[in-house]
Structure formats: structure tokens, C-alpha cells
Amino acid sequence: xxxxxxxxxxxxxxxxxxxxxxxDMSFSIPRGCVYGIxxxxxxxxxxxxxxxxxxxxxxxxxxxxxxxxxPGPEAARxxxxxxxxRGLYPRMRVLEMIEFMGELRGLPRAEARRRAGAWxxxxxxxxxxxNRVADLSKGMQQKVQFATALIHEPALVILDEPWSGxxxxxxxxxxxxxxxxxxxGRTVLFSTHLMEQAEKVCDAVxxxxxxxxxxxxxxxxxxxxxxxxxxxxxxxxxxAARARADAVLADAxxxxxxxxxxxxxxxxxxxxxxxxxxxQRLLAALVxxxxxxxxxxxxVPTLHQIFVERVGDTAAVAERRPEAAS
Amino acid sequence: xxxxxxxxxxxxxxxxxxxxSKWFAVMTLIGPIGMIAMIVIPALIARSSTEGxxxxxVDRSGxxxxxxxxxxxxxxxxxxxxxxxxxxxxxEEARIRRNEINGYISIDKDALEGGRIVYRGDNASSxxxxxxxxxxxxxxxxxERGKQLKLTEEQRRHLATPINFDAQHTTGEKQASxxxxxxxxxxxxxxxxxxxxxxxxxxxxxxxxxxxxxxVMELMVAAVKPRSLMAGKILGVGxxxxxxxxxxxxxxxxxxxxxxxxxxAFGIAGGGKALPPLAxxxxxxxxxxxxxGYFFYSAMYAALGAMVSSDQETQQVQLxxxxxxxxxxxxxxxxxxxxxxxxxxxxxxxxxxxxxxxxMRYTLGGATLGDIAxxxxxxxxxxxxxxxxxxxxxxxxxxxYGKRPGLAELIRWLRY
Numbered sequence: 001x002x003x004x005x006x007x008x009x010x011x012x013x014x015x016x017x018x019x020x021x022x023x024d025m026s027f028s029i030p031r032g033c034v035y036g037i038x039x040x041x042x043x044x045x046x047x048x049x050x051x052x053x054x055x056x057x058x059x060x061x062x063x064x065x066x067x068x069x070x071p072g073p074e075a076a077r078x079x080x081x082x083x084x085x086r087g088l089y090p091r092m093r094v095l096e097m098i099e100f101m102g103e104l105r106g107l108p109r110a111e112a113r114r115r116a117g118a119w120x121x122x123x124x125x126x127x128x129x130x131n132r133v134a135d136l137s138k139g140m141q142q143k144v145q146f147a148t149a150l151i152h153e154p155a156l157v158i159l160d161e162p163w164s165g166x167x168x169x170x171x172x173x174x175x176x177x178x179x180x181x182x183x184x185g186r187t188v189l190f191s192t193h194l195m196e197q198a199e200k201v202c203d204a205v206x207x208x209x210x211x212x213x214x215x216x217x218x219x220x221x222x223x224x225x226x227x228x229x230x231x232x233x234x235x236x237x238x239x240a241a242r243a244r245a246d247a248v249l250a251d252a253x254x255x256x257x258x259x260x261x262x263x264x265x266x267x268x269x270x271x272x273x274x275x276x277x278x279x280q281r282l283l284a285a286l287v288x289x290x291x292x293x294x295x296x297x298x299x300v301p302t303l304h305q306i307f308v309e310r311v312g313d314t315a316a317v318a319e320r321r322p323e324a325a326s
Numbered sequence: 327x328x329x330x331x332x333x334x335x336x337x338x339x340x341x342x343x344x345x346x347s348k349w350f351a352v353m354t355l356i357g358p359i360g361m362i363a364m365i366v367i368p369a370l371i372a373r374s375s376t377e378g379x380x381x382x383x384v385d386r387s388g389x390x391x392x393x394x395x396x397x398x399x400x401x402x403x404x405x406x407x408x409x410x411x412x413x414x415x416x417x418e419e420a421r422i423r424r425n426e427i428n429g430y431i432s433i434d435k436d437a438l439e440g441g442r443i444v445y446r447g448d449n450a451s452s453x454x455x456x457x458x459x460x461x462x463x464x465x466x467x468x469x470e471r472g473k474q475l476k477l478t479e480e481q482r483r484h485l486a487t488p489i490n491f492d493a494q495h496t497t498g499e500k501q502a503s504x505x506x507x508x509x510x511x512x513x514x515x516x517x518x519x520x521x522x523x524x525x526x527x528x529x530x531x532x533x534x535x536x537x538x539x540x541x542v543m544e545l546m547v548a549a550v551k552p553r554s555l556m557a558g559k560i561l562g563v564g565x566x567x568x569x570x571x572x573x574x575x576x577x578x579x580x581x582x583x584x585x586x587x588x589x590x591a592f593g594i595a596g597g598g599k600a601l602p603p604l605a606x607x608x609x610x611x612x613x614x615x616x617x618x619g620y621f622f623y624s625a626m627y628a629a630l631g632a633m634v635s636s637d638q639e640t641q642q643v644q645l646x647x648x649x650x651x652x653x654x655x656x657x658x659x660x661x662x663x664x665x666x667x668x669x670x671x672x673x674x675x676x677x678x679x680x681x682x683x684x685x686m687r688y689t690l691g692g693a694t695l696g697d698i699a700x701x702x703x704x705x706x707x708x709x710x711x712x713x714x715x716x717x718x719x720x721x722x723x724x725x726x727y728g729k730r731p732g733l734a735e736l737i738r739w740l741r742y
Contacts, residue, residue: 053548073328073551081548087541091343103335104549106328148545 004067006031006156006187007052012061014047021047023211025061029189029204031155034182036202037191038307044211045191046084049160052189053081066155077106080154084161084191086145090134094144095120097133101148112151119147123173139170146177157181159190163197175201195304205303209311219303226301226309230273232282233261235295242268245291254282267295332550336558337565340533344566354570358577362588365581369589376454380404381447382418382430386411387437389470390463394431397462411435415446422448431459438470496691512686515612516658518571519619519682520651526567526620527627527647531640533559534631534720543720552717556632560624560713568620611698612685618702619681622709623647629716632723654682665692675701677708 007029014022022044029035037045051058054071062070069075088097095116102112120126123143128136133144142165150157163171178201181188192198198205199219206216215222236242249255249271257272273282279298286293301309344350381403385391388411395405406427408418418430429447437443443463449455465486472482534556537543546555581588630643657679661670665687674684674693680701687693693701 050544055544055547076549079548081545083544083548085541085544087543087545089339089343089536089542090540091347092339096339100335100339101545101549104332104546145545 004031005029005064006033006066007189008062008064009048009052010062010064012048012051012058012063014044014051014056014058020211022051022058025208025211025213027206027213027216029187031187032182032185033203034178034188034201035190036198036205037189037208038193038195038198038205038303039191039208040193040311042210043208045193045208046160047211048208049081049084049158049189049191052158053079077152078155080105080149080152080157082145082149082159082162084164086142086165088133088141088144088148090132092133093130094125094133094136095129097144098147098151102151105152105154107152115151116147119151123147138165139167142166143170143173146174150177150181153186155186157186157188159188161192162190163192163194171197195302195307199303202303207307207310214310215306222306223300226306230277230279231270231299231301232273232279233267233270233295233297233299234286235293236268237292237294241292244289245286248282248285248289248291251285253277254285267297270299329551329554332554333558333561336550336555337562340559340562341565344529344563345569350566350570354573357570357574358581361574361578361581365585365588376449376452376458377402378404379429379449379455380406380427381445382406382408382421382427383433384408384411384413384418384430385433386435387433387441390433390437390443390466393466393469394462397466398458401458401462419446422446431463438467438474443467512662512689513658515616515685516655516682519616520655522567522571522616522620523623523651524648526563527623528640528644529567530560530563530624531627531631531644532637533563534628534716535634535637535640538635538723539637547721552721553714556625556628556713556717556720560621560628564621564624568617607695608685608689611688614698614702615681615685615705618705618709622677622681622705622712623651625709625712625716629712629719632716632720635723650678651682654679657683658686661686661692662690665690667692671697675704677705680705 005028009025009027012022012025013020025044025048037048039045047056050056052063052065052071054073054076065071065075066078069078089100092100095113098116098119099109099112102115103109107115117126117129120129123146125136125140125143128140133141136144146162149159162174166174178188182203190198202219204216204218205222207214234245236245249258249269252274254274254277255271256274256277259270259272261267261270271282273279283296286296381398383391383395383405385394385407391407395407398405408430415432418427418432421427422429427447428449429445432442432444432446434441434443445456445459447455468486469482472485477485537546537555626647627644630647631640634640634643657673661673661683664670670683670687670692674680674687674697684693684698684701688698
């Protein structure tokens with residue numbers, strides 16, 4: 001990973017009619033990073049990616065791609081793009097379709113053909129090379145679409161909702177491909193509303209809602225800082241232990257807040273430490289009060305938990321406008 | 327450089343997709359079969375339709391029936407002379423109803439002095455029948471009148487000698503050519519262009535709409551400039567059409583050159599007019615306008631395609647463009663009436679109509695090479711502008727699925 005950024009988005013805004021699709025968006029992606037833009041439907045994810053691909057122009061702000069290129073034909077050669085609107089020429093032969101996109105991204109025809117063949121081998125579609133795109137199943141078309149985005153080995157790969165329509169096996173193939181791109185020092189930017197998937201592949205994320213950035217940063221750091229918030233899940237051995245614990249947890253110097261256990265969690269309760277308190281002091285107090293503990297765990301949040309915490313459940317059903325489909 | 331390369335890559339794809347399709351091969355073959363049919367069928371009809379026609383002649387003048395019958399019999403008609411001058415029309419019509427005859431010729435008593443001669447029959451609307459009857463009756467009446475004037479056999483033959491009249495077109499600068507032939511050729515060219523544009527222009531439009539229906543446009547717009555995309559499509563689909571038309575024209579030219587042999591193969595004696603000969607400069611002008619007009623209108627259709635989002639909608643929007651073309655074809659007569667007039671000069675500068683009208687104006691000697699250069703320049707510039715506009719409409723329309731823009735919105739898009 002080098003220091004130079006693969007992509008810098010600075011104070012970018014885009015408005016469709018009266019609808020603010022993206023507002024004052026800023027983030028920066030280091031090279032060799034797998035970066036996820038996360039947000040509910042209609043948050044402005046696709047609009048942002050389209051502006052980077054020069055499909056629509058931002059109303060304000062700047063976008064710098066790789067070595068300071070503005071979005072446009074020059075930058076396009078270094079970008080591989082999987083649009084949210086998946087589409088191929090239905091009457092074209094599979095191999096020719098991939099070759100064609102390679103040529104448009106600047107490869108000589110012979111080289112494009114060679115690489116297209118290699119991609120079909122890799123994706124297990126070699127037997128379909130001479131078939132028409134329309135003869136392929138949706139999943140297979142999806143794989144061809146990936147090949148069209150990656151054939152020219154772009155320095156920046158942009159995938160809009162890459163998991164939509166993928167079965168678990170192909171999702172695994174996609175993850176392998178993403179890992180490979182990262183290993184080669186190239187950069188991946190993708191959007192998704194699937195936090196579980198993002199958590200598995202991302203190095204860093206930017207969470208957006210209603211067109212605005214909510215938070216961004218490296219995934220590990222986000223988790224660590226959120227864990228440092230001091231959330232602890234507790235499990236008690238029996239009711240007697242629970243009763244004894246109540247007295248300890250009522251101490252405002254130790255515990256700021258008591259929360260019911262999360263759905264699906266086996267903890268009896270969850271507490272938020274008071275400012276200045278440490279997990280060690282809480283544990284010492286509980287042990288001192290002879291509370292029989294079944295569980296004492298510093299919670300490392302999932303991306304989904306962070307997302308819900310910061311964006312709120314309401315934003316997950318943000319209004320969706322057709323011309324600003326995100 | 328990149329734009330040009332993209333345009334060519336896209337054009338190649340569009341061309342190959344079309345040329346490789348089964349339909350292309352089928353259509354390219356059906357064309358010549360149609361052309362052979364167009365030569366042979368009229369000849370077959372012309373030859374066979376009047377042979378064996380059965381007619382009665384009801385002659386009240388007493389002198390015309392026999393010579394007329396003799397003349398018609400040389401054309402292999404079956405003629406019966408009704409001697410009874412009192413024969414009523416309804417009796418003859420009953421015979422037509424019973425299919426005993428095709429029709430009857432009713433000659434008035436004073437036919438030689440200008441009285442009526444009427445043919446009534448089930449084939450009276452046939453051109454061949456009425457031409458043969460008209461000519462025969464004219465000859466017979468003229469001959470009988472000569473006899474009444476006591477003209478000698480030789481004098482009467484002299485009177486019957488055909489008059490040789492021909493209208494020839496010239497502006498004093500160029501060699502005279504047959505006026506009717508020049509008009510016919512220009513009209514045919516205008517019509518072929520009209521057909522080619524409506525046939526293949528729609529293909530360009532479909533190809534643009536297909537980008538939207540197959541949702542491939544976002545992929546394309548991210549990779550290339552919309553202008554390269556539009557230009558590539560117009561070039562590629564256009565080239566496919568030109569190849570097909572080229573094959574047709576080549577076969578057509580061969581067929582025309584060997585028209586007699588083709589007809590002979592179907593057992594028909596040849597004869598008939600060949601096309602007027604064209605000079606090299608005329609052929610060059612015709613080709614230049616054909617190709618220029620073809621690409622100009624293809625660009626118009628591409629712009630239409632950029633406005634709509636489904637195949638069904640294309641039906642509605644193409645009417646205005648088709649109307650423009652029809653206006654051009656309708657104006658052909660006007661240009662041929664006055665190829666050096668100011669209307670002709672104006673119309674042949676406007677890109678909507680110059681492709682159809684200018685070849686005629688030029689072959690009729692109404693335009694200088696300077697006029698041609700100016701008009702072709704306007705055409706080329708307009709084509710580039712229309713492609714530009716199409717690309718803008720397309721680009722802004724990328725994200726607008728479903729709704730067609732209003733006029734005000736379109737103008738706003740063009741200023742984007």
C-alpha cells in the first residue's frame with residue numbers, strides 16, 4: 001500500500017430537481033485499499049459512483065482519480081466499472097462482449113481477446129464463449145459483467161452493489177477476485193447496503209445516509225473506537241447473582257447506562273461504562289460483590305451495529321426517488 | 327485519437343452484429359429476387375393479359391366492324407361481329423354476365439362524323455386493353471375517313487405514318503437528354519434514398535433504444551464519450567445498410583444491363599427503354615448525396631432514439647422525420663419544372679431536402695459545382711451537429727427511464 005490516494009472526493013454535491021442526492025460528500029481512498037460505501041437505498045451511493053465515472057457531473061466539489069485525473073475519458077481507461085444497472089449486448093457472443101469492452105478501455109484487440117478467454121476460463125464459462133449473451137443464465141451474465149469491468153486490469157475497480165443477484169458460490173468467487181486485486185496493490189471501491197458482506201471484505205468504509213457522510217475510516221479503527229465506548233455484555237450464573245449485581249451496576253461512577261440485551265444475544269444485560277470507568281474496575285467490583293458471572297465480554301460491534309447506531313433504523317427506509325436511484 | 331478509435335470499435339461491433347445475422351443474409355438475397363420479379367412480372371402481365379380477349383362488335387355505322395375485327399384478330403383477340411344493328415345493350419351485358427364474352431364495342435351510326443364508340447367490358451380498366459382498342463379504333467376510323475375522301479391507298483398510308491415527337495431536357499450547357507428519362511431517374515433515386523433512409527434509419531434508432539432496453543448504456547457511457555457512441559452506431563449500422571444497398575444496386579445494374587436476357591429466360595421478348603446514360607460527375611454527385619443524406623437522416627433517427635426509452639415509443643416519434651422526407655420527395659416535381667429557379671436553389675441548400683433534390687437539380691443542369699460544394703458542406707456540418715445533439719440528449723437521458731422529455735426539457739438538455 002502506498003501513500004498516494006487512489007481517489008479523493010472533495011465536498012461533492014449533486015441535486016436532482018428539488019432532491020439533494022449527494023451533499024458535501026468528502027472521502028479519500030488509499031491505494032491498495034478495499035473501500036465500501038455503505039448506506040440504505042436512496043442514500044446517494046450510486047449517484048456518487050456515477051459522478052466518479054463521469055456519467056453525471058457534480059454540481060459542486062472536485063473528484064481526483066489516481067494521479068489527479070478528473071473524471072472523464074482519460075481516467076476511464078484506469079477504471080473498471082460494474083454499474084448497478086447490469087446490462088450487456090444480448091445478441092453478442094460472450095467472448096466478443098468481453099473483448100469489446102476491453103478494446104473500449106484501451107486494450108489492443110488481440111490482447112483483449114486473449115484476456116477475455118482467460119477470464120472465461122477463470123469464471124468457469126469457457127464452454128459458453130461462443131454462445132450469445134442472451135443464452136446465459138442471470139448468474140452467468142453477472143460473471144461476464146465482472147469480466148468486462150476487470151479485463152483491462154484497472155487501477156481502480158468500482159463495483160456498484162456487486163452482491164445483488166449473486167448466489168453464495170459466486171459471492172465467494174467475487175470475494176476471491178477482490179482479494180486478488182488488493183494483493184496486486186490495486187484499489188476497489190464498492191457500494192452496498194449489505195453490512196455483513198462489507199464487513200468480510202472491506203479495509204475501510206464510508207457510511208452515508210440521505211446524501212451525507214455519517215462517518216468514515218478504517219474498519220478496525222471504527223470498531224476499536226466503538227468498543228472503547230465501553231460496552232460490556234454480562235451473563236449471570238443465577239438469579240441470586242443477578243440480584244447482587246444490581247447493586248453494583250447501580251453505581252453511577254461505574255455504569256452510565258443499562259441496556260436490555262440485544263435480540264439474539266444470550267447476554268442477560270448490556271451496560272455502558274461511565275466516563276472514566278474501566279472494564280477492569282467494573283469486573284473487580286462485580287467480583288468483590290461475589291457476583292457469579294457466566295459471561296463478561298467487551299463488545300466489538302459488527303458493522304451493522306455501528307450502522308444502526310449511527311444512522312438509525314429510520315434511515316434504512318429512506319425515500320427512494322427514481323432519477324436518483326442509489 | 328481515443329475518440330476516433332472508440333467510434334471505430336463501436337462501428338465495427340454494430341456492423342458485425344448486423345452482417346453476421348441470418349436476417350441480413352436473407353434480406354440481401356430477397357432484394358434481387360424482388361428486382362427480378364419487378365422486371366418479369368410487368369412484362370408477363372403486359373404480354374399475356376389481352377391475348378384471347380373475347381369481344382362482340384355492335385356496328386351501326388356499317389363500315390367499321392370488319393377492318394376493326396381484322397386488326398384485333400392480329401392481336402389474337404376473338405371477335406364476333408353482331409350484324410343486327412338493333413341489338414340492345416342489355417343483351418350484350420347479359421352475355422358478359424354469363425362469361426361468354428369479356429366485353430363489346432358499340433359503334434354509333436355517325437361514328438365517322440364524331441359519333442360515339444364505346445367499349446364496355448370486364449377488362450375495360452386494363453391499360454393494355456384500352457391502349458390496344460384506342461389505337462386500333464383510331465387507325466380504322468382514320469382509314470375509313472380517308473376512303474370517304476376518296477384518297478388513294480398510298481395517301482391513306484401516308485396519313486397513318488406515326489409522328490415522332492420527343493421532349494429533351496437542356497439548359498444550353500449540357501448535352502440534351504430525354505426530359506422524361508432524367509426526371510424518371512432522379513425520381514427513382516430520390517425514392518431509393520427515401521426507402522433506404524426509412525429502412526435503415528429506423529435500424530439506427532432501434533440500436534440506440536436497445537442500449538436502454540438492454541441496460542448496457544451505463545456501461546458504455548462510463549467507457550466512452552456519448553458522441554463516440556452515437557457516431558459509431560450511425561457509422562456501423564449505416565455501413566451495414568450501405569453494404570446491403572450496394573449488393574442490391576450491383577445486382578440491379580447487372581439485371582438492367584441484361585434485361586432482355588432475363589426476360590428471355592422467362593420466355594418474354596425484350597425491348598423497352600434503358601436508363602439514360604450518366605456522366606461520371608453526375609454519378610459522383612448522386613453517390614455523395616446518397617451517402618451524405620443517408621448519414622444525416624441516420625443521425626436524426628439516432629437523436630429520436632435517444633429521446634425514447636422503448637421500442638413502442640419509436641413508432642410515435644419518427645413521424646416528423648418521415649414527414650420531412652416525404653416533403654422532399656413531393657418537391658421533386660417542383661425542381662424538375664424549374665431546376666434553375668430560386669425555390670430549387672433554396673431547397674437544395676437545406677439539409678433536410680438537399681440529399682433528395684440536389685441530384686435532380688444537378689442532372690438537370692440547374693446547379694454548379696460551387697453550389698454542390700456549399701450544399702454538401704452544409705449537409706456535413708448539419709450531420710455533425712445532429713450527432714452532437716443526439717449525444718447530449720442521450721447522455722442526459724441515461725438516467726431517465728420511462729418518461730419521454732417534453733420540448734422545453736429537450737432544449738434544456740441540449741444546453742447542458
